[in-house]
Amino acid sequence: MALYQQQELNIYNSLSGKKEVFKPINEGNIGMYVCGPTVYSNVHLGNCRTFISFDLIFRYLKHLGYKVRYVRNITDAGHLENDADSGEDRIAKKARLEQIEPMEVVQKYTIDFHNILQKFNNLPPSIEPTATGHIVEQIEIIKEIIEKGFAYEANGSVYFDVLKFNESHDYGRLSGRKLEDMIPNTRELAAQSDKKNPQDFALWKKAEPQHIMRWPSPWSDGFPGWHLECTVMSSKYLGEQFDIHGGGMDLKFPHHECEIAQGEAATGKNPVNYWMHANMLTLNGKKMAKSTGNNILPTEIFTGDNENLEKGFSPSVARFFMLQANYRSILDFSNEALLASEKGFNRLLDAYHLLDELKPSEKSSFEVAAWKQKCYDAMNDDFNSPILIAQLFEAVKEINTIKEGKSQITAPDLEELKKTMSDFLFDVLGLVDTAEAINDDTGNKLSGTIELLIKLRAEARANKDFATSDKIRNELISLGIQLKDGKEGTVFSLD
Ligand SMILES: [Zn+2]
Numbered sequence: 478m479a480l481y482q483q484q485e486l487n488i489y490n491s492l493s494g495k496k497e498v499f500k501p502i503n504e505g506n507i508g509m510y511v512c513g514p515t516v517y518s519n520v521h522l523g524n525c526r527t528f529i530s531f532d533l534i535f536r537y538l539k540h541l542g543y544k545v546r547y548v549r550n551i552t553d554a555g556h557l558e559n560d561a562d563s564g565e566d567r568i569a570k571k572a573r574l575e576q577i578e579p580m581e582v583v584q585k586y587t588i589d590f591h592n593i594l595q596k597f598n599n600l601p602p603s604i605e606p607t608a609t610g611h612i613v614e615q616i617e618i619i620k621e622i623i624e625k626g627f628a629y630e631a632n633g634s635v636y637f638d639v640l641k642f643n644e645s646h647d648y649g650r651l652s653g654r655k656l657e658d659m660i661p662n663t664r665e666l667a668a669q670s671d672k673k674n675p676q677d678f679a680l681w682k683k684a685e686p687q688h689i690m691r692w693p694s695p696w697s698d699g700f701p702g703w704h705l706e707c708t709v710m711s712s713k714y715l716g717e718q719f720d721i722h723g724g725g726m727d728l729k730f731p732h733h734e735c736e737i738a739q740g741e742a743a744t745g746k747n748p749v750n751y752w753m754h755a756n757m758l759t760l761n762g763k764k765m766a767k768s769t770g771n772n773i774l775p776t777e778i779f780t781g782d783n784e785n786l787e788k789g790f791s792p793s794v795a796r797f798f799m800l801q802a803n804y805r806s807i808l809d810f811s812n813e814a815l816l817a818s819e820k821g822f823n824r825l826l827d828a829y830h831l832l833d834e835l836k837p838s839e840k841s842s843f844e845v846a847a848w849k850q851k852c853y854d855a856m857n858d859d860f861n862s863p864i865l866i867a868q869l870f871e872a873v874k875e876i877n878t879i880k881e882g883k884s885q886i887t888a889p890d891l892e893e894l895k896k897t898m899s900d901f902l903f904d905v906l907g908l909v910d911t912a913e914a915i916n917d918d919t920g921n922k923l924s925g926t927i928e929l930l931i932k933l934r935a936e937a938r939a940n941k942d943f944a945t946s947d948k949i950r951n952e953l954i955s956l957g958i959q960l961k962d963g964k965e966g967t968v969f970s971l972d
Pocket of ligand 1: 511512513707724732
């Protein structure tokens with residue numbers, strides 16, 4: 478195993494609030510679980526950022542030589558609308574509005590989710606289990622928790638007894654909340670009179686007559702509570718104790734707090750060693766929300782079809798933009814920021830392509846080994862991608878001065894530089910080299926076809942037929958092909 482031993486990997490653990498040296502439970506192997514999407518609508522751009530953050534982590538752990546089992550679930554059983562224990566099931570609501578089966582909703586948005594993440598060049602997880610595929614296991618773990626005395630049945634529903642659990646365990650240790658601060662508002666209280674205490678949460682809910690997604694259980698025809706599926710699917714595929722659990726910052730409470738409680742109640746063991754939380758994405762300095770119009774869909778970035786954007790950007794540029802911030806910081810999305818990222822991304826790729834043209838010398842004025850170490854130091858410091866990217870730009874400077882003949886590099890250093898740039902740009906950051914992507918036979922045919930369309934578009938423009946020229950450009954964009962007009966004619970790039 479080719480583990481890089483230059484420095485230990487440090488991970489910020491939300492549980493301790495500190496960076497800790499990472500030690501896997503089984504040497505060389507890592508079990509990682511990330512909460513996946515609830516598939517009742519198009520995937521949100523903020524969620525894409527979370528999944529890109531964990532894709533970076535997955536890629537780097539693999540790059541270090543670890544064997545990683547990455548499990549990310551699909552929530553297809555539907556949460557209740559207000560994320561508490563009352564309200565309408567989100568998937569069922571969408572099914573009612575669109576007059577289709579709930580599983581059609583699930584299918585439609587699961588495909589959308591996969592398509593978008595593939596565009597961003599995210600690697601698929603090792604296992605992608607669904608909540609509805611694990612109802613039997615969820616019922617079994619509820620039985621165990623009842624048996625251990627940490628849950629009770631009331632009117633066909635089963636609730637987790639938070640106060641009882643807290644007598645012997647520490648409920649709130651992940652989110653840093655105190656029990657008395659966790660009482661929901663009184664309006665919700667009235668609707669949840671079955672509970673012994675307002676802090677209790679549902680493990681099983683009895684279905685109302687109109688509720689479509691339901692399963693038989695020892696307590697009632699109903700459906701599992703929101704938090705249970707992740708406990709069940711993580712422990713099934715990664716064991717009762719595993720290394721890394723991730724998700725968006727907003728899931729820390731109550732979702733992840735409840736996961737810890739369920740796991741400890743069922744097995745007596747702390748389920749997760751390192752909790753990791755990715756921060757949110759804002760748009761023009763404000764929270765994204767469909768209701769205020771301060772919102773952007775991932776596909777709108779690619780087409781530019783959104784009032785917040787002046788043009789479309791390739792998925793690699795959008796991905797690069799997200800990785801220019803640390804996953805734990807809030808990141809603000811804007812047209813200007815994307816334009817700057819596009820420039821930076823092109824500078825990086827241009828310099829990378831220049832490497833093939835550099836002539837080696839007898840001596841090196843660029844210390845490649847020391848630079849490479851700094852790249853690893855950045856990533857070993859809690860996956861600090863912005864620092865890594867700053868190091869890659871240091872290399873860009875060097876490459877350009879070598880090209881200008883103002884400094885030198887030896888043949889072995891040049892090889893090392895090329896390999897390290899490629900490793901970090903493509904394997905770790907997951908960016909796509911657009912020039913490489915069309916460098917095969919099909920690619921040649923494709924670029925010939927696009928050149929033909931560029932010619933037809935130029936003719937249409939010369940004839941002032943702007944309807945046709947715009948149509949060609951827009952249709953190409955929707956296929957992921959960007960045209961850029963410049964002094965020397967039009968060039969194209971692929972997403
Ligand atoms: Zn989860």
